[in-house]
Amino acid sequence: MxxxxxxxxxxxxxxxxxxxxxxxxxxxxxxxxxxxxxxxxxxxxxxxxxxxxxxxxxxxxxxxxxxxxxxxxxxxxxxxxxxxxxxxxxxxxSILFVKYFILCGLLLCAGIIDLNTALDDNFETGIIPDELSLGGIPVGLIFGFIEKSLLISIIGGIIGFLLLFIPGFVYKLVTGKEGMGGGDIKLFAMIGTFLGYKPLFFILFISSFLGAVIGLFFIHIYKRRDYPIPFGPFISLASIIYIFYGEEIIQSYLKMIL
Ligand SMILES: [Zn+2]
Incomplete structure (x- = not known):
C-alpha cells in the first residue's frame, strides 16, 4: 500500500x-x-x-x-x-527522505534541461537555470541547519564552487577558451550544500568518468571532436548514484585498496 x-x-x-x-x-x-x-x-x-x-x-x-x-x-x-x-x-x-527527494527533483530537472538546451539550436550551449542551482542553495542550507550540520553545508557549497571553478579558470588562462560552464559550477555548489563536501569528490570523479566514456562514444559515432557535450546531466546522474549507492561504493573501494 x-x-x-x-x-x-x-x-x-x-x-x-x-x-x-x-x-x-x-x-x-x-x-x-x-x-x-x-x-x-x-x-x-x-x-x-x-x-x-x-x-x-x-x-x-x-x-x-x-x-x-x-x-x-x-x-x-x-x-x-x-x-x-x-x-x-x-x-x-524521514527528514533524509524529504531532503533527497527535493535534491533528486532539482537534479533531474537540471540534468534534462541542460541536455535539451544543448540539443536545441535556439541555445548556444546547454543551460542550467539559476532557479534550480542558486535557488536550491538556501534549501540545502536549511536542511543543514535542521540536521545540525550547517557548517558542513556551507563548506560543501564553497568547495563545490571551487572544485569546478578552479579547473575552469586554469583552463581559460591556458587556452583562452571557456572550459567550464557557469551553470555547472552553480549546480555543483548547490549539491555541496545538500550533501556536504565529502561526497563531492566521488561525484566529480564518477561524472567525469561517465562524461569521458559517453564523450568518446559520441566522437566515435559523429567523427567530430567539437560536439559540445553538456556536463550537467553527468553531474546529476553521478549525484543520484551517490544518494543511493555512494557510501556502499566508497566502502567497497576502500576495502579493495586497503
Ligand atoms: Zn495538437
Missing part, C-alpha cells in the same frame, strides 16, 4: 517536473496557463493529462492534431516514481 501511494506521489511530481523542464529555460511561468499542444494550441484536458496512462491511451499523440508527444513525459514521470519509492525503501519516512 505504501509503495502504491509513493509511486502515485512520484508520478504526480514527475508530471510537475515535466512542466518545469519544458518552461523554465524559456522563461515561461510554471504555474499558468495549463498545458497546451505546441502545434494546434488545443488545451490538454484533465483526462488527457494523467501521468503515463494518458500517454499510453493516446498512443503518444495529441488527441486533436496527432502531433507526437515527446517520450520525455512518461520517462520523467516513471523515473520520478522509481526514485520516490526507492528513497522510501532506503530512508523511510
Amino acid at each position: 505504501d509503495y502504491l501511494i509513493f509511486s502515485l506521489l512520484g508520478l504526480i511530481f514527475g508530471s510537475f517536473f515535466n512542466v518545469v523542464i519544458n518552461r523554465l529555460p524559456y522563461g515561461k511561468s510554471i504555474v499558468f496557463p495549463g498545458s497546451a499542444c505546441p502545434k494546434c494550441g488545443q488545451e490538454v484536458r484533465w483526462y488527457d493529462n494523467i501521468p503515463v496512462i494518458s500517454y499510453i491511451l493516446l498512443n503518444g499523440r495529441c488527441r486533436n492534431c496527432g502531433l507526437k508527444i515527446s517520450f520525455q513525459y512518461p520517462f520523467v514521470e516513471i523515473i520520478t516514481a522509481v526514485i520516490t519509492v526507492w528513497l522510501y525503501v532506503k530512508y523511510g519516512m
Whole structure:
C-alpha cells in the first residue's frame, strides 16, 4: 500500500517536473496557463493529462492534431516514481527522505534541461537555470541547519564552487577558451550544500568518468571532436548514484585498496 501511494506521489511530481523542464529555460511561468499542444494550441484536458496512462491511451499523440508527444513525459514521470519509492525503501519516512527527494527533483530537472538546451539550436550551449542551482542553495542550507550540520553545508557549497571553478579558470588562462560552464559550477555548489563536501569528490570523479566514456562514444559515432557535450546531466546522474549507492561504493573501494 505504501509503495502504491509513493509511486502515485512520484508520478504526480514527475508530471510537475515535466512542466518545469519544458518552461523554465524559456522563461515561461510554471504555474499558468495549463498545458497546451505546441502545434494546434488545443488545451490538454484533465483526462488527457494523467501521468503515463494518458500517454499510453493516446498512443503518444495529441488527441486533436496527432502531433507526437515527446517520450520525455512518461520517462520523467516513471523515473520520478522509481526514485520516490526507492528513497522510501532506503530512508523511510524521514527528514533524509524529504531532503533527497527535493535534491533528486532539482537534479533531474537540471540534468534534462541542460541536455535539451544543448540539443536545441535556439541555445548556444546547454543551460542550467539559476532557479534550480542558486535557488536550491538556501534549501540545502536549511536542511543543514535542521540536521545540525550547517557548517558542513556551507563548506560543501564553497568547495563545490571551487572544485569546478578552479579547473575552469586554469583552463581559460591556458587556452583562452571557456572550459567550464557557469551553470555547472552553480549546480555543483548547490549539491555541496545538500550533501556536504565529502561526497563531492566521488561525484566529480564518477561524472567525469561517465562524461569521458559517453564523450568518446559520441566522437566515435559523429567523427567530430567539437560536439559540445553538456556536463550537467553527468553531474546529476553521478549525484543520484551517490544518494543511493555512494557510501556502499566508497566502502567497497576502500576495502579493495586497503
Ligand atoms: Zn495538437
